[in-house]
Amino acid sequence: MGFSACTLPFSTMDLTAHLHTFGHYLKRRHGQAVHKLSLAGDFTCPNRDGTLGRGGCTFCNVKSFGRDAAELSISGQIAREKDKTDRARRYLAYFQAYTSTYAEVSRLRELYDEATTAADVVGLCVGTRPDCVPDSALELLASYQAAGKEVWLELGLQTAHDHTQRRILRGHTLADYRDAVRRAQQHGLKVCTHLIAGLPGEDAADVHATLDTVLEIGVQGLKLHPLMIVRGSRMAAQHQRGEVSAMALGDYAHLAASLIRHTPPEVVFHRISATAQAPTLIAPDWCGPRWTALQAIGQLLARDGGQGSALGRCWSAQAA
Secondary structure (H helix, E strand, O other), X not given: OOOOOOOXXXXXXXHHOXXXXXXXXXXXXXXXXXXXXXEOOOOOOOOOOOOOOOOOOOOOOHHHOOHHHHOOOHHHHHHHHHHOOOOOOEEEEEEOOOOOOOOOHHHHHHHHHHHHOOOOEEEEXXXXXXXXXXXXXXXXXHHHHHOOOEEEEEEXXXXXXXXXHHHOOOOOOHHHHHHHHHHHHHOOOEEEEEEEEOOOOOOHHHHHHHHHHHHHXXXXXXXXXXXXXXXXXXXXXXXXXXXXXXXXXXXXXXXXXXXXXXXXXXXXXXXXXXXXXXXXXXXXXXXXXXXXXXXXXXXXXXXXXXXXXXHOOOOOOOOO
């Protein structure tokens, strides 16, 4: 597959011309830039604590997910994360690490309340598994939305194919995801679904089928990730034995651009790639620099059509 990396100057504004980005969505809703503050609560995961399994999904190195940060209070983490950015005066509290609804609702309320107390924190993003969202957690999240906060439930589906879920030891099924989304929709919550391209045994057609399934079920946001092989994961050993490989930049860029073109323009893309740093990252090496994949995808969208163009419904930042 031919590919030429973009060498022209690139910015998120260029991407916004072809893609409904989360940054554009937030700025339109709140009138200014909103920055996500990545937080770690004292959570674990049922796929690590013995409830479903131990060791986590095959691609997961949980040590990279903010255990050090969790040693600070939520308020302390917020202060530290704010110090890292001068790009915004409004923030979203993002519970990213582990399974951030995997606790008693009373504990969830303590953590979420602490995160949203400050007036400049305009909302809450909570990352979790589809099998870990009881109605009590959904009701709690809906209460923040009813109080005027921006609330997103982020569900890690990764793939709609149950045989792949079993292969990567994910521990849940597509049926769990369908149920979680149905109940979240009943509570009026916005759902952002995480998808991984390049999982073992899957090709581009499989990833497109996953996207079609997610869109059919209904979703307000998407996060696209390439498969990253990281130290400390089961997949790292599989990679060393030659059983698992990472996608080339060109292959991922073409696939991501095609997925974007097949996504309705009203769906918000929270992310279209992912990054990790050495020594955690083993492969692919192009996931190290932040802008490499964004440049490649942006070039293809500019050349072949932006979000929704394959559906005959093109994204327009001006019309949003």
